[in-house]
Amino acid sequence: MATVTAQQFRARQFGSTPYGNKTVLPFKLKTNAVGAAIDSSQATGLAIADVVVLGTLPAGMLITDSTVIVSTAMTALVTGSLGIAYVDGVDSTLLPQSASLFGTGLVLNAAGRLRNATTNELIKLPKDAYLILTTAGAANAKASTVDFVIEGEL
Numbered sequence: 001m002a003t004v005t006a007q008q009f010r011a012r013q014f015g016s017t018p019y020g021n022k023t024v025l026p027f028k029l030k031t032n033a034v035g036a037a038i039d040s041s042q043a044t045g046l047a048i049a050d051v052v053v054l055g056t057l058p059a060g061m062l063i064t065d066s067t068v069i070v071s072t073a074m075t076a077l078v079t080g081s082l083g084i085a086y087v088d089g090v091d092s093t094l095l096p097q098s099a100s101l102f103g104t105g106l107v108l109n110a111a112g113r114l115r116n117a118t119t120n121e122l123i124k125l126p127k128d129a130y131l132i133l134t135t136a137g138a139a140n141a142k143a144s145t146v147d148f149v150i151e152g153e154l
Helices: none
Strands: 022-031 051-057 062-072 079-086 098-107 112-115 129-136 144-153
Touching (some): 022 051, 098 129
Antiparallel strands (some): 051 129, 062 112, 062 144, 079 098, 079 129
16 A cells, blocks of 8 residues: 655645634625615616625735625525636636636525535635626525625735
């Protein structure tokens, strides 16, 4: 029987601190009584297939997990996909942009905590990317609060 030792690349392990270099980036989406995203460029409620730019993920981030926290649910039947689109609009062969990189069919119409259930390998962003939510199922017509948490290392 052979003993196999896999070589691990540890060049991203910084310093001698016990807590490492983990990064947690939170993003919040709040909608008003008509379902429009508060402090956004649109005054009307979120419709089916709307793409909401939640914020920017920095180049070089090694993404390890994502969580969606629905604390105040959207209108019945509203679902969504969580993914990325590159800030410069140009796709990458290293990691293609994907509207569903972190999941699709995410239930936004019921309170809950949704963990990333995709089976993607660890992802290192080659350049700055927008975190995007693409709505589906139904238009939102009520006040809601949804938090998105992206975890990784920088």
